[in-house]
Amino acid sequence: MSQHPLSESEISDLRSLLFELQVEHRDLDLVIAHLTDNPPPDNLLVRRLKKRKLLLKDRILQLEQMLVPDIPA
Structure with a gap:
């Protein structure tokens, strides 16, 4: 990430x-x-959606970290 303030x-x-x-x-x-x-589930679709959800979660965490200012030690 960049070091300049947003x-x-x-x-x-x-x-x-x-x-x-x-x-x-x-x-x-x-x-x-x-x-x-609601059976029968489409297992392939469910796996793809779960993978997308995990990718979104990672991106959300990255954005949240970018919005939190660095705290000097």
């Missing part, structure tokens, strides 16, 4: 992106639950 515009953009990813992550939870609760 501008207000960059922070706003990151927060917007973070919100969108969180919504998509929640939506995937609902879709996965629906697919697994």
Whole structure:
């Protein structure tokens, strides 16, 4: 990551992106639950959705870390 502080515009953009990813992550939870609760589940689709959900979670964590200012030791 870059060492320069984020501008207000960059922070706003990151927060917007973070919100969108969180919504998509929640939506995937609902879709996965629906697919697994209504047999027979499409196992390939469920695996793909879970993989996408994990990728979203990683990206969400990265964005959250970018929004938290560094604390000097």
